[in-house]
Amino acid sequence: MxxxxxxxxxxxxxxxxxxxxxxxxxxxxxxxxxxxxxxxxxxxxxxxxxxxxxxxxxxxxxxxxxxxxxxxxxxxxxxxxxxxxxxxxxxxxxxxxxxxxxxxxxxxxxxxxxxxxxxxxxxxxxxxxxxxxxxxxxxxxxxxxxxxxxxxxxxxxxxxxxxxxxxxxxxxxxxxxxxxxxxxxxxxxxxxxxxxxxxxxxxxxxxxxxxxxxRQVHVDASLQEYVLDIVNYTRNQPQVILGASTRGALCLMHAGQALAAIRGRTYVKPDDIKTLAVAVLAHRITVRPEYRLRGITPQSCVEEALQRIRVPVD
CATH class of the missing domain: 3.40.50.300 (P-loop containing nucleotide triphosphate hydrolases)
Structure with missing residues (x-):
């Protein structure tokens, strides 16, 4: 096809x-x-x-x-x-x-x-x-x-x-x-x-x-680095006990491939990763109780990562 x-x-x-x-x-x-x-x-x-x-x-x-x-x-x-x-x-x-x-x-x-x-x-x-x-x-x-x-x-x-x-x-x-x-x-x-x-x-x-x-949809090396940057950001924040796993990084890449295919492309774009990041990563993150009381959520941790990490050139 x-x-x-x-x-x-x-x-x-x-x-x-x-x-x-x-x-x-x-x-x-x-x-x-x-x-x-x-x-x-x-x-x-x-x-x-x-x-x-x-x-x-x-x-x-x-x-x-x-x-x-x-x-x-x-x-x-x-x-x-x-x-x-x-x-x-x-x-x-x-x-x-x-x-x-x-x-x-x-x-x-x-x-x-x-x-x-x-x-x-x-x-x-x-x-x-x-x-x-x-x-x-x-x-x-x-x-x-x-x-x-x-x-x-x-x-x-x-x-x-x-x-x-x-x-x-x-x-x-x-x-x-x-x-x-x-x-x-x-x-x-x-x-x-x-x-x-x-x-x-x-x-x-x-x-x-x-x-x-x-699985044949192309993922550029720069996008793989972008996925790893997002995942590592969730692991290295003081408000987080448990960050996203390696399986989370794989799932984000594979879901990006599927979304690109659905949208008629043979390659993944940064927007595909940004669209999926919260849905794929947030449930893998555990926030420290004292930060939860301040309104910090796993979703906000992923959203912060998306705001702070440099997006690769499309």
Whole structure:
């Protein structure tokens, strides 16, 4: 596929998704960039702003399988990965796959379950496989985890540890739509459900092919240095306990490649990195408690880095 073909396909996917997700073009574009960069997405926001709808709309537009896991305190690791069950007719054990065996997996309210079950996602997200009774079983391609969590009601939750957060390529917030978009939502859904009307515009094989081409998008050495400068800035500030990891630098570069491909280019621009930096790096940064009381946030640390670090010539 040519860069123009990839950009056109990305527009078709985005247009299909935006029939159900109105007024959130930037969120849809960033979610698609994470998918094409072979990453995973964490959406952190209040209930009722479209987190689940975004996941379902993406799956319908892409024409790939979708499973939703409602995380609860009593959920066990085997409930999501699957288990071995004895088949009396065959006289042997057989694997019954869990809901992780899908192209898009929605981990709904991931902070509602125990760390043991949260950790069961680690292998699948990093290795694209699960282990059942000592046997490693590959997951389908593409494999995309969208996890959601409510950042308001924290009672009875299990905050994601840094190791788990670092597995997510990006963290996004949906936010409230503006009044005009919300009016369109009310009018549009008065008699119909737009989600059910989304038709597939691609398939799994084409998405995998695009993912491979995304990795061929050129990243100039000066832009690699720019990414490293941003990451190192987050590590060397007095207000920060934990800065962005090396995985964070890789994710920022790969997400930049995907965003450039979506926009029809064969090379990454500084604007691609600046657009993605907060979403990709902020959730990997831990601010010291005394600075949090002064209003310093991980987002502001990344924004400060973007303001202070010299941007390479385009």
């Amino acid at each position: 040519t860069p123009e073909d990839i950009a056109q396909k990305a527009r078709q996917i985005a247009n299909a998704v935006e029939t159900a997700i109105i007024g959130k073009s930037e969120v849809v574009e960033l979610a698609l960039a994470v998918l094409l960069a072979e990453g995973h997405l964490l959406i952190e926001d209040i209930p009722g702003v479209g987190k689940t709808t975004l996941a379902k709309a993406l799956a319908r537009a892409l024409g790939i399988s979708f499973k939703r896991i409602q995380f609860t305190p009593d959920l066990l690791p085997a409930d999501i990965t699957g288990s071995s069950v004895y088949n009396q007719k065959q006289g042997e054990f057989e694997v019954r796959p869990g809901p992780l065996f899908a192209n898009i997996v929605l981990a709904d309210e991931i902070n509602r379950t125990t760390p043991k079950t949260q950790a069961a996602l680690l292998e699948s997200m990093e290795e694209h496989q699960v282990t059942i009774d000592g046997n490693s079983i590959p997951l389908p391609s593409p494999f995309f985890v969208i996890a959601t969590q409510n950042n308001v009601e924290m009672a009875g939750t299990y905050p994601l540890p840094e190791a788990q957060l670092d597995r997510f390529m990006a963290r996004l917030a949906m936010g409230y739509p503006d009044r005009a978009a919300e009016r369109r939502i009310l009018s549009q859904q008065q008699h119909t459900r737009p989600l059910e009307q989304i038709e597939p515009v691609t398939d799994a094989a084409e998405i995998v092919a695009i993912q491979k081409q995304v």
